Amino acid sequence: MKQNILVHRPTDLSRRWAQGIVNHYAADAKVSDISIQSVSVGTSTRLRVLVNHDAPHIVPLRWFVKTPSLAIKSRIITALPRLLHKEVHFYQSLSKASPVKLPHILAAQTRCCHGSTLVMTDLAESGFTPGQPDDALSIHQARQVIKQLARFHAHYWNNRQLLQTHRWLSGFNNRAEHYMGNLLAVPLMKQGLKLAVNLVPINLHKPALHYAANRHRITQSLATGPQTLVHHDCHPGNLFWQDEQPGFLDWQLVRMGEGIGDVAYFLATSLKPDCRRAHEAELLNLYRESLTKHGVEEIDDKNLYQRYRAHLSYAFEAMIVTLAVGGMMERSSNIELIKRTSAAVYDHDSLVALSVGS
Template sequence: MLSRFRDHIVVNHPDQLSRQWAQRIVDRYATSAKVRTVDIRSVNIGTSTRLRLTVNHDAIGVVPSRWFVKTPSLAIKSRAITSIPRLLHKEVHFYNSLSQGVPVSVPQILAAESLLGRGTTLVMADLDELGFRPGLTADALSLEQAQQVVEKLAGFHAHYWGNAGLLKTHRWLNGFSHNVENHMGTLLAVPLMKRGLDRAGRLVPNKLHRSALRYAADRRRITKILATGVQTLVHHDCHPGNLFWNHSEPGFLDWQLVRMGEGVSDLAYFLATSLKPESRRAHEKQLLKLYMTALASHGISDLDEETYYQRYRAHLVYPFEAMIVTLAIGGMMERNSNLELIARVSAAVDDNDSYSALSI
């Protein structure tokens, strides 16, 4: 869609969010409409720079007035971690080429562009204007909310289940970005795990430390083990802050890590980060069974419950690594939220003896 327009919308700093910039976006939907002012309401810097704008224009009813903009992070460390594997570029690819066909709710995109050497910019309608509630990273979901998300994940995974052709038409899914991310993750795994465990302190039981460091040292081999199941499209970062809610119905945000993978990995990530440990312990098996039942309703029925539970146990090591590494790097997530998710994922790994599922 964007290639038809001669005027680019990539920006690299909030100062570039001018009336002329906004006009180029509005012109795509209402050529006679005029933008009067652009006001920046908030700036949040993490894995990306996230800005909320009020755009005063006369295309009311056609273009929303409140926008949400993502650009590469202004924080040097976060920018290095996300820009080298071009994660925001990957998200732009997703919205421009895959998002219209996904069977889950995603944000309304107004413009998305990535230019090699110049940057990447994603502009979407602010969820508040559409009446949706953005999730918060440290939200603790209820059982009913968790059930809604689990059923949506099952439908999403079933839609792409075993679709090897998806990688042929969308090579970027597991291409350059995926390979660089894996290489960087393996190269930095041990020092970041050590630093993250040290910073997490008592939130991570001492008995997990040795296994976590063995995992980090053997990350390349274990990553291959975790990629041996039937492949489907996965979100790969399914925590409460990457959800939004239309009343009781969930939608999914932040597709920077989207890829082909094993569907149960999303389920493990979601349950480990989104439920308080006591709630997860009480409902974990029930929610896993719900996921498998929902898959069966979409025609995916050749799954053994015990085998699938073992895969679930194994995949819990990734959300643990992700949250520990996030803390080690710093500046990528609000610290208190990061610590809360570390407490949750540590409990999930401990309760399920996840490292033993990998023979570590």
């Protein structure tokens, strides 16, 4: 699509803007009106809009538009590493070959120093049910997600050409993200623990601060296993459902990494602690079996568990940092996910083990 569709604020959503997108699919169609149904501001600004036009059999009427965050703190955190830029590139260059269900993209554009905009069909228009960040998934739902994660990871397993073919997966964006994460790790962890009050067991505070102080070394150690393409933010709010089958949203953090990191993040955020404890071993075994089914060989059970245990630390860090920054997730959802991830790292001594390992 050659038309400039970049949006910087909600008022940029004009009839003319929508007309250009509609005409890409139906040259003679006419847009009569566009109205904003809702605006949600977090790590990005998310707008649901109704576009009235005369070709609804070709182009949907309800759209979901994603633009850089209007919240200053969230925008600072996401702008330098250009997270939305990365998501646009994912949909433009990798989504067609993806083996998992993704939303239908109508238009996407990114320009250096000018921002990024993503336009997709509203999930409800396609008959999908969007997840919420604090959803507590059933064991049946968890099994479905684990099988799809394994399928996705196996598809890109040890694909060394990805970084060469898709340079946006590495380079400046990743360096900026790692630099900012390491620079802000200690103050954000301190602030997050302070705001969390009694949500995090007191005996996790010291190892959590140690983790933050040694974040650069620890994140390097968490990237030493077999490499594949990972979502890196697989919580319930980034899922959608159709006939009990999951789809995956929000690819701003997509990167090369260890597949078990996605599994750890998903189980720590998506299951109530008692449910996770009861089914964790089964789900890890299902992940290993599913990888094998899709052609990945030589998965060692003991090593898989140890890597899972280590990667739980990132899920915990992500939720604490989200609370510290503020405005990136509904506070009630953030609080619930802190409870879940705290329980996971506590159950497995994940932070303590990382502290001992330094």
